[in-house]
Structures are given as C-alpha cells and as structure tokens.
Amino acid sequence: MCPIQDLSVLEKECRKYDTIVIKGVRILDVNILAPLIEDPSLNLKIIHLVRDPRAVANSRIKSKHGMIRENLQVVRSRNQKSHRNLYLDQRRRDDFYSVGAMEVICECMSHTLKTVLSPPNWFKGKYMLVRYEDLVENPVQILHNIYRFINLTTSRDIESFVMNMTSGSSFPSNNFDVSARNATHTATAWRALLSYSKIQxxxxxxQYAMSILGYLPVPSPVELTDLRRSLLTLPKI
Known part of the structure; x- marks a missing residue:
C-alpha cells in the first residue's frame, strides 16, 4: 500500500508535467465526465480500454477471494426487475456472484457505448476505444494510435517497455501483479478455464456490449477450445 500523501504535495508533482494520466476503474457512466470534458482548461480525453467480458468474468472468478465484497456490492446494485436466463448453479455462491457482477458491468458499458455511437457535441473527438486483444496482438501499433490521439510522440524506450510487458513468458497467478507476462495467452485463457455454462x-x-465491441459468441463447447477459431470481429465503433 502507498503511504498517505498530502494532496498539495501530489498537486505540486502533477503540475511539473504537461500531460497527466489518470487511471479510472469502471467509470460506470461516461456522461458524468461531461463537466470535465467541457472544461477548456483541462483538455480531457478518454482512452477506454475494454476486454472480452468472458475474460473479465474469468479474472473475477480467479480473484474472487480478493473481490468478494465488490462482487456482492455490484450484484446487489443490479435491476431486480430484469429477467435473465440463468445458466449457473446458484449454490456455488462465489462463482455465481463473480459472473453475476457482469450483468451490471455490461449494462453500464452498454450505456457508455450508446453514448459513443450517438455522441453529444461535448464528446466528439474526446474518446478513443482500445480493445485489450488488439493491444496484445499489435502493441506498438496501438501505442502509436494512442499517442497520436493525445498529440504526443512515442519513444523507443516506451515501445520497448510495451513490448516487454506484453511478451513475457510468465503466467502470474495473482491478477493484481503488474509484471511482464504472455499477454496473448492471458487474452485467451478464459477459453480453457471457464465452463460452457458460465460462458453462456x-x-x-x-450480448449488446459484445456485439458492438466485436466479441463473437461461442457456438458450441467443441469450438470453445479450438483456438484456431477466432472469436473476434471488427468493432462497430
């Protein structure tokens, strides 16, 4: 854990740089950023990193002991009037809540995607979508795209860093570790680890978020583990 810092010290440090990056985890409604985006003194831009929801579910299941409180909180916030087909055994509570949280996450993501598809004036030119799977497949190209979007120039050092972080040989057991890893394997690991019922x-x-982002459904259990069959197509954004 980082030690507590005085905000004035952090502000002083931030003001040394022309460009500041803030990582936000699951901003559930992109529209709440409107006042910040409309502020001309900030020149705020959004880089939205998305990942196959099935991979996200797999990650949440692997980290269920570290995320049990969050999973419960997310599941309890969902619309109780919605009626969904249930494919899971509700007696397996940890997995049920880990996968169940995806209903809320994807519903919120769908709201954001609808804003992206029909952007208000304040949103135009301020948003970029990046799929994790595209990033690990072509890390340097996606890096260039991101830097171009924010009007910066890449360097060999940052390109080497990105290549190193996505081309490692390790397979960390702790999802919260930040280390070089085989990102291509990580991107498809859910196909070997998730049961077909959880995927369903x-x-x-x-369904809606996946269709917009270019994630194809798994036709059958047989095709699930056939990694020669891609489950990606072009996103509609």
Whole structure:
C-alpha cells in the first residue's frame, strides 16, 4: 500500500508535467465526465480500454477471494426487475456472484457505448476505444494510435517497455501483479478455464456490449477450445 500523501504535495508533482494520466476503474457512466470534458482548461480525453467480458468474468472468478465484497456490492446494485436466463448453479455462491457482477458491468458499458455511437457535441473527438486483444496482438501499433490521439510522440524506450510487458513468458497467478507476462495467452485463457455454462451466462448478460465491441459468441463447447477459431470481429465503433 502507498503511504498517505498530502494532496498539495501530489498537486505540486502533477503540475511539473504537461500531460497527466489518470487511471479510472469502471467509470460506470461516461456522461458524468461531461463537466470535465467541457472544461477548456483541462483538455480531457478518454482512452477506454475494454476486454472480452468472458475474460473479465474469468479474472473475477480467479480473484474472487480478493473481490468478494465488490462482487456482492455490484450484484446487489443490479435491476431486480430484469429477467435473465440463468445458466449457473446458484449454490456455488462465489462463482455465481463473480459472473453475476457482469450483468451490471455490461449494462453500464452498454450505456457508455450508446453514448459513443450517438455522441453529444461535448464528446466528439474526446474518446478513443482500445480493445485489450488488439493491444496484445499489435502493441506498438496501438501505442502509436494512442499517442497520436493525445498529440504526443512515442519513444523507443516506451515501445520497448510495451513490448516487454506484453511478451513475457510468465503466467502470474495473482491478477493484481503488474509484471511482464504472455499477454496473448492471458487474452485467451478464459477459453480453457471457464465452463460452457458460465460462458453462456456472461454472453446472456453482455450480448449488446459484445456485439458492438466485436466479441463473437461461442457456438458450441467443441469450438470453445479450438483456438484456431477466432472469436473476434471488427468493432462497430
């Protein structure tokens, strides 16, 4: 854990740089950023990193002991009037809540995607979508795209860093570790680890978001583990 810092010290440090990056985890409604985006003194831009919801569900299950409180909180916030087909055994509570959280996450993501598809004036030119799977497949190209979007120039050092972080040989057991890893393997690991019923449940919850982002449903259990068959197509954004 980082030690507590005086905000004035952090502000002084931030003001040394022309460009400041803030990582936000699951901003559930992009529209709440409107006042910041409309502020001309900030020149705020959004880089939205998305990932296959089935991979997200797999990650949440692997980290269920570290995320059990969040999973419960997210599940309890969902619309109780919605009626979904259930493919999971509700007696397995940890997995049920880990996958169930995807209903809320994907519903919120769908709201954001609808804003992206029909952007208000304040949103135009301020948003960039990046798929994790595209990033690990072509890290340097995606890096260039991101830097171009924010009007910066890449360097060999940052290119080497990105290549190193996505081309490692390790497979960290702790999802919260920040280390070089085999990102291509990580991107498809869910296909070997998730049961078909869990995949069906996530696809039920995330159908709209997946269709917009270019994530194809799994036709059958046989095709699930056939990694020669891509489950990606071009996003509609």
């Amino acid at each position: 449940q996530v696809e039920e919850y995330c």
